[in-house]
Amino acid sequence: MALKNELFDHIRSRRTQLGLAIRVTVAAAAAYAIATALHLLLPLWAVLTSLIVTQMSVGRSLKATRDYMLGTIGGAVYGGAIAILIPYSSEAGLLGLLVLSVAPLAFIAAINPSLSAATVTAVIVLLVPTLHHADPMTSAIDRVSEVAVGAVTGLLVSFLVLPSRAVRQIRASAAVLLELIADAFTELLAGLTRGRDNDALHRIQDGIGTAMVSLNAIGSEAERERAARLSSGPDTGPLLRTILRLRHDVVMIGRATVVPLPADVQTRLAGPLAEVSTVIARFLRSAASALREGAGAPPIHPVHVALQHYAEAVASVRQDGLIRGQPGDTAERFFALGFSLEQMHQNLCDLDRVVGEWSEAAAGKSARVAE
Numbered sequence: 455m456a457l458k459n460e461l462f463d464h465i466r467s468r469r470t471q472l473g474l475a476i477r478v479t480v481a482a483a484a485a486y487a488i489a490t491a492l493h494l495l496l497p498l499w500a501v502l503t504s505l506i507v508t509q510m511s512v513g514r515s516l517k518a519t520r521d522y523m524l525g526t527i528g529g530a531v532y533g534g535a536i537a538i539l540i541p542y543s544s545e546a547g548l549l550g551l552l553v554l555s556v557a558p559l560a561f562i563a564a565i566n567p568s569l570s571a572a573t574v575t576a577v578i579v580l581l582v583p584t585l586h587h588a589d590p591m592t593s594a595i596d597r598v599s600e601v602a603v604g605a606v607t608g609l610l611v612s613f614l615v616l617p618s619r620a621v622r623q624i625r626a627s628a629a630v631l632l633e634l635i636a637d638a639f640t641e642l643l644a645g646l647t648r649g650r651d652n653d654a655l656h657r658i659q660d661g662i663g664t665a666m667v668s669l670n671a672i673g674s675e676a677e678r679e680r681a682a683r684l685s686s687g688p689d690t691g692p693l694l695r696t697i698l699r700l701r702h703d704v705v706m707i708g709r710a711t712v713v714p715l716p717a718d719v720q721t722r723l724a725g726p727l728a729e730v731s732t733v734i735a736r737f738l739r740s741a742a743s744a745l746r747e748g749a750g751a752p753p754i755h756p757v758h759v760a761l762q763h764y765a766e767a768v769a770s771v772r773q774d775g776l777i778r779g780q781p782g783d784t785a786e787r788f789f790a791l792g793f794s795l796e797q798m799h800q801n802l803c804d805l806d807r808v809v810g811e812w813s814e815a816a817a818g819k820s821a822r823v824a825e
Contacts, residue, residue: 470623473616474510481508481611485604494603495596499578503604508612511620513675515612516682519605521568526601529559529575530594537580537590548584555580575601620675621687625812627672629742631665631697632805636738638662638704643731645711646720646791659708662701670694688811696804700738703798710791716780719788722771726764730795733760737802741809751810754802761799768792 485504489497506522509515536555542548559573579594638658673690680687715723733756740752771777777785 470510470618470626473618474508477611477615478505478508480615481505481608484611485607488607489600489603492599492603494600496582496600499597499600500604500607503601504608504611505604507605507608511618511623511672511675511679512612513620513677513679515609516678517568517675519609522571523601523605525563525569525571526575526598528569529572530579530598532559532572533576533579534590534594536576537583537593548580551580552577571601620672620679621690624669624672624676624690624693625745625748627665627669628693628697629746631662631669632700632738632742632745634662634665635697635700635704636735636742639707639738640731640735642704642708642711643727646715646723646727659705662704666698666701669697688808692804693808693812696801696808699801700798700805703794703801706794706797707791710787710794713784713787715788716776716784719771719776722776723764723767726760726767729760730764733757734798734802738805741805744809744813748813750813751806754806757799757802761795764795765792 481504482501485500486497489500494500503522507515507518509518533555536551540551540554542551555576556573559569559576563570563573575597578597579590582593582597583590641658673694676687676690680689714720737752737754737757743749744751777788780788
């Protein structure tokens with residue numbers, strides 16, 4: 455029973471990936487069946503197109519379909535025009551047309567990668583007639599028809615079969631990122647007593663940077679869905695900007711903790727810093743849970759109290775002159791830490807507001823479903 459529950463939990467944690475696998479399978483089978491029923495020349499291209507446009511979210515499927523169709527139509531028109539307007543009678547002539555077809559489209563694709571399908575399509579339109587003894591116009595029409603069947607099939611499957619909205623994915627991705635920031639924040643503040651080298655600092659930051667890139671990509675997909683009125687919810691911009699600023703705060707704090715604080719300063723600030731570390735990390739993890747589950751925003755009052763205690767301890771340290779006589783870089787890092795925590799305090803307040811907005815949106819959606 456325990457093994458069964460563990461297996462079920464593991465599958466449940468991967469339900470987004472499992473849903474994608476099911477959609478891709480359905481799209482491929484449906485595209486092949488439709489292409490065969492329509493007697494298309496090469497059902498293979500319908501199947502491959504359906505695989506390409508069936509993506510993790512509806513928003514990403516929309517973009518993939520648009521880009522692939524634009525590239526295909528452009529490549530078919532250009533490749534067909536080259537083949538029709540410049541006849542050839544030898545292998546050398548065909549080679550020249552191939553160069554003339556590939557070079558400009560490859561250059562355009564290098565500038566705008568979303569049109570990369572144009573190069574492949576032009577080559578297919580140019581070379582397939584030599585294999586099937588068809589004319590270039592028929593080849594171009596066949597290619598566009600095959601891709602259209604695959605694209606429409608993949609897009610419909612993305613909408614109808616276990617649809618995955620980017621708005622839901624952004625909640626999960628933002629939650630993961632906040633948890634990474636909480637872990638990094640705790641580890642960085644611990645370095646104030648022992649210091650750390652740049653390699654360790656980069657190791658802490660790398661995972662956050664990768665997760666931030668993924669979150670921004672999902673945010674673009676979510677906004678694409680909102681623009682097409684395929685999903686509702688708060689604007690993703692404030693959430694993404696707030697998390698980005700929190701990431702910058704962690705970067706600044708990391709730079710301030712490369713060298714440990716002087717021993718007497720450590721003694722005075724140990725308690726307040728431990729409180730700040732515990733309270734802020736707890737708030738970040740609670741905010742992550744609230745985003746993931748659509749629950750209410752966690753209370754931020756403990757963060758205000760902890761940072762107030764730290765500010766009072768810093769004022770006491772400065773009043774007692776413990777920073778005077780310290781090397782310039784030590785004093786600079788001490789004040790940079792205080793400034794970074796102040797900035798983080800403001801950004802945590804913004805996070806509290808943003809998480810509240812997303813929680814209210816989730817609650818409103820649940821109420822509409824119940825009705």
